[in-house]
């Protein structure tokens with residue numbers, strides 16, 4: 001027997017006996033022993049699992065041994081532990097695969113980021129939605145703010161400070177009298193100004209905000225109200241040009257209005273509906289409809305959960321970005337996809353990444369979320385770590401996906417910033433550079 005073989009035999013014997021001290025000492029002198037295998041392909045970890053030596057198994061794990069290897073019968077150390085009835089060791093080995101991958105996930109101990117569409121300047125005061133008297137008094141108050149929408153586009157004007165920025169037109173009661181009484185107007189109570197609320201806790205002092213959606217031809221409306229105002233043409237990237245305060249209000253208003261525009265009839269029986277709760281409910285008008293018995297989510301504004309994930313390479317130095325065919329040239333983004341019924345966020349992340357890029361994902365970690373009012377998604381941002389690295393895009397949805405280094409992404413972060421601030425040169429920026437350039 002060679003010196004090497006003799007050393008390996010002594011190492012495997014120590015594992016069989018559960019001699020932690022001997023294992024630690026031998027590993028400190030000769031690390032390559034860790035995953036070496038002896039007769040029938042048995043590793044030291046398998047031998048500790050066979051003989052129920054929990055602490056010795058932990059010594060091997062803390063040295064980073066590979067839990068996925070199998071012996072000649074195709075068993076992993078966990079299989080061996082289960083076969084011999086050592087369930088505590090099997091549990092130890094269950095929590096270990098992917099442990100080193102989990103360490104690649106960033107710390108979750110960070111502040112909630114200030115993301116476009118997420119700022120809430122209004123207290124929604126949902127308890128007031130059925131208080132007709134109070135709503136009528138707010139509607140009539142000269143302080144009340146009305147936002148006007150047509151075909152889901154808000155009425156805006158150019159920002160004073162920066163040319164690329166746009167501002168919501170905040171109309172007062174006198175300017176919208178006609179609209180308020182028109183059957184072609186839909187009204188949604190959005191809430192009251194949080195800042196004003198803090199200064200003045202008298203109910204009448206509250207500054208209420210409403211969204212009004214009009215079916216009327218906007219040309220005439222604009223001429224009457226404010227000649228410098230206009231209905232925003234395209235939601236993307238138009239809505240990115242709003243300030244964070246305005247964007248938060250639009251996220252709420254646009255999502256609710258989009259729901260009204262798509263759910264005019266009862267989803268249960270197809271009957272006509274009436275709007276209730278200040279724009280937050282549609283109730284079926286057909287007597288006997290099942291939706292009138294008990295509480296049904298079909299009567300309330302819908303939100304579609306979508307996972308959006310940054311896939312980290314197992315080397316910890318790269319991440320995956322992809323591009324859809326419909327993206328402007330040069331634009332890459334995180335992969336994303338709708339959560340399906342009966343699915344957890346983690347499962348949705350793994351499935352969408354696999355479908356779109358062919359890459360298998362291990363650990364998944366939630367980061368933060370974003371309201372996405374096109375028309376009404378909740379983007380659920382996650383980090384995850386890949387356990388395979390070969391990319392094979394689905395070709396239907398994703399045209400290309402690649403691994404990018406940290407430097408490549410950082411170089412383009414400035415461009416992203418530029419996009420989220422509503423840079424007027426967005427198209428130029430996106431076309432001129434890609435994360436790979």
Ligand SMILES: NC(=O)c1ccc[n+]([C@@H]2O[C@H](COP(=O)([O-])OP(=O)(O)OC[C@H]3O[C@@H](n4cnc5c(N)ncnc54)[C@H](O)[C@@H]3O)[C@@H](O)[C@H]2O)c1
Pocket residue numbers: 304306308333334335336337338352372374377379397
């Ligand atoms: N990086 C991004 O891709 C990104 C960024 C910001 C926002 N979003 C939003 O996320 C949403 C989902 O992303 P995706 O398009 O990659 O999803 P996806 O990968 O699940 O694919 C979309 C397709 O899934 C089907 N689908 C399944 N459930 C659906 C549902 N509830 N509504 C609509 N279609 C459904 C449709 O065929 C649709 O074409 C998009 O609407 C987009 O507005 C995506």
Ligand SMILES: [Mg+2]
Pocket residue numbers: 335336337338352356397
């Ligand atoms: Mg997708």
Ligand SMILES: [Mg+2]
Pocket residue numbers: 336337338352355356397
């Ligand atoms: Mg998909």
Ligand SMILES: [Mg+2]
Pocket residue numbers: 337338352
């Ligand atoms: Mg999908």
Ligand SMILES: [Zn+2]
Pocket residue numbers: 266267268269270271284285286289290291
């Ligand atoms: Zn019905």
